[in-house]
Amino acid sequence: MVLCPVIRKLLHKRVVLASASPRRQEILRQAGLRFEVVPSRFKETLPKASFPTPPAYAVETAKQKALEVARRMHQKDLRAPDVVIGADTIVAVGGLILEKPVDKQDAYSMLSRLSGKEHSVFTGVAIVHCCSRDGRLDTDVSEFYEETRVQFSELSEELLWEYIDSGEPMDKAGGYGIQALGGMLVEQVHGDFLNVVGFPLNRFCKKLAELYYPSGREDPRPAQSHQGRGGRAEDGGERTQAAGPEEAVSNRTGHSPPPFPTGLLELVDSFKASKALFTACKLKVFDLLKDGAPLKAVDVAGKLGTSACGTGRLLDACVALGFLQKTDRGYSNTETANLHLTSDGRVLPPTGRPRGMSVGRGRAGHGVRVCLSDPLLFQASCAHSEETRLGLLRAMHSLAKLTARHVATAFDLSRFASACDLGGCTGALAHALAREYPRLRVTVFDLPEVLQHVAGFQPDGPRTEQVSFLPGDIFEDSLPEADLYVVSRILRDWPDGKVHELLSRVARACKPGEATASTSLLQNLIFV
Ligand SMILES: O=c1[nH]cc([C@@H]2O[C@H](COP(=O)(O)OP(=O)(O)OP(=O)(O)O)[C@@H](O)[C@H]2O)c(=O)[nH]1
Numbered sequence: 378m379v380l381c382p383v384i385r386k387l388l389h390k391r392v393v394l395a396s397a398s399p400r401r402q403e404i405l406r407q408a409g410l411r412f413e414v415v416p417s418r419f420k421e422t423l424p425k426a427s428f429p430t431p432p433a434y435a436v437e438t439a440k441q442k443a444l445e446v447a448r449r450m451h452q453k454d455l456r457a458p459d460v461v462i463g464a465d466t467i468v469a470v471g472g473l474i475l476e477k478p479v480d481k482q483d484a485y486s487m488l489s490r491l492s493g494k495e496h497s498v499f500t501g502v503a504i505v506h507c508c509s510r511d512g513r514l515d516t517d518v519s520e521f522y523e524e525t526r527v528q529f530s531e532l533s534e535e536l537l538w539e540y541i542d543s544g545e546p547m548d549k550a551g552g553y554g555i556q557a558l559g560g561m562l563v564e565q566v567h568g569d570f571l572n573v574v575g576f577p578l579n580r581f582c583k584k585l586a587e588l589y590y591p592s593g594r595e596d597p598r599p600a601q602s603h604q605g606r607g608g609r610a611e612d613g614g615e616r617t618q619a620a621g622p623e624e625a626v627s628n629r630t631g632h633s634p635p636p637f638p639t640g641l642l643e644l645v646d647s648f649k650a651s652k653a654l655f656t657a658c659k660l661k662v663f664d665l666l667k668d669g670a671p672l673k674a675v676d677v678a679g680k681l682g683t684s685a686c687g688t689g690r691l692l693d694a695c696v697a698l699g700f701l702q703k704t705d706r707g708y709s710n711t712e713t714a715n716l717h718l719t720s721d722g723r724v725l726p727p728t729g730r731p732r733g734m735s736v737g738r739g740r741a742g743h744g745v746r747v748c749l750s751d752p753l754l755f756q757a758s759c760a761h762s763e764e765t766r767l768g769l770l771r772a773m774h775s776l777a778k779l780t781a782r783h784v785a786t787a788f789d790l791s792r793f794a795s796a797c798d799l800g801g802c803t804g805a806l807a808h809a810l811a812r813e814y815p816r817l818r819v820t821v822f823d824l825p826e827v828l829q830h831v832a833g834f835q836p837d838g839p840r841t842e843q844v845s846f847l848p849g850d851i852f853e854d855s856l857p858e859a860d861l862y863v864v865s866r867i868l869r870d871w872p873d874g875k876v877h878e879l880l881s882r883v884a885r886a887c888k889p890g891e892a893t894a895s896t897s898l899l900q901n902l903i904f905v
Pocket residue numbers: 395396397398399400401416417421442464465466467477548549550553554555556559573574575
């Protein structure tokens with residue numbers, strides 16, 4: 378989800394975060410930004426005394442971090458990314474600039490300096506727009522900083538050393554992490570909390586809005602007005618532009634550009650993103666990287682029997698999508714990948730084809746039976762191997778487990794004594810309903826070929842006798858008696874006539890005063 382509309386402006390660009398800080402990666406990922414991570418090799422040794430103020434130092438360091446990455450990538454690929462983001466966080470106290478402590482003693486002197494006092498945390502940010510033309514790199518640098526004031530409690534020696542011995546201070550500016558144990562040292566914060574953690578997200582979004590909507594309108598079309606910004610000429614064939622990324626285009630042509638096809642490009646990008654995800658799942662990339670040490674692209678390729686170059690690109694795409702993380706040691710799974718993309722917990726069907734794109738629906742010919750739980754997924758049994766069918770069930774089960782509690786608590790169902798989940802598959806929703814409503818008895822009604830696999834699927838929490846399974850076909854067999862029918866899985870994708878027939882059957886089975894709850898699994902929207 379992208380709450381900040383201007384973040385969308387970056388979705389079609391190749392964005393690189395020039396930072397090894399896991400906190401910055403997390404903050405930007407949570408904001409919905411898609412980016413690659415290329416840590417900067419710029420040495421943070423600018424002469425502090427030559428800067429008029431501490432934030433001027435942080436801004437320049439952020440800029441040099443980002444430019445180093447832009448130049449390196451340009452030299453390597455002869456194609457620079459579109460945007461490189463660099464950041465630098467420092468603590469300023471009593472005229473001193475504190476960065477990351479070099480050892481425990483350094484951490485001690487920093488923290489004792491902060492004890493009982495207020496200090497400022499500055500994060501400098503540089504947004505570098507790049508353009509490779511005729512082998513030359515053009516850069517356009519926008520920069521800003523944010524200040525947050527932090528008041529520390531008085532810290533006893535014992536507390537200080539205990540904190541230092543936790544290891545937390547070592548990779549943090551000023552020697553503390555406000556988002557973790559270090560939060561206990563802090564009495565008050567004035568300003569943006571995320572700025573202290575390493576990235577001022579709010580100011581960043583405002584800056585993007587300034588760059589992409591200079592006239593203040595949130596119009597997806599490139600702006601016409603020219604807004605000059607700071608940027609200095611670089612040597613080595615590099616030019617910095619004053620014009621913004623999109624103004625530059627319109628200024629060159631002198632014409633109003635046609636409306637920017639944002640929606641279309643989003644669709645194209647989403648398709649590419651899905652393809653990358655499905656390919657990685659199919660190759661079992663996430664299984665390979667689960668719980669192990671990070672692996673380089675060439676090692677992953679060796680183990681999968683794939684080309685090193687293509688594998689590198691696939692892994693980088695997965696990094697940008699937030700499923701892998703990349704460090705100097707190699708690639709490893711993110712928590713999301715460990716939880717939802719390995720074979721045992723996968724929320725995707727194993728076909729290598731996005732759900733909904735498979736052919737055929739409903740009851741196919743030649744005696745083929747279709748799973749009513751999700752007609753597009755669990756298809757003709759003769760068309761799939763047992764392994765594929767189990768994979769589909771596994772995907773449906775994992776997805777249902779993810780959403781079950783939300784569905785179960787979206788309505789107050791406490792007045793019902795019995796429910797029937799039509800096409801309820803492995804019973805994930807039924808168990809969630811049973812957990813939320815201890816006096817509710819739930820019958821899962823589904824095809825026998827689905828229910829025969831139920832024992833192999835563990836719901837969240839223990840199985841309960843409140844839930845029972847009844848084999849049957851919702852089009853042909855009588856529906857079990859219940860006060861409430863759940864049709865969350867059976868209404869999608871049927872032709873209108875079929876839906877009508879189904880709902881009529883359910884309506885006939887209902888006693889006066891009963892209810893039907895329907896959910897759209899895709900969007901988790903619930904309507905009655
Ligand atoms: O409360 C917190 N304060 C600061 C941090 C983290 O501290 C570092 C600051 O270091 P720097 O800006 O130089 O960034 P690096 O980690 O070295 O990564 P780069 O590759 O970008 O140079 C930063 O990681 C903050 O997140 C914190 O976590 N909590």
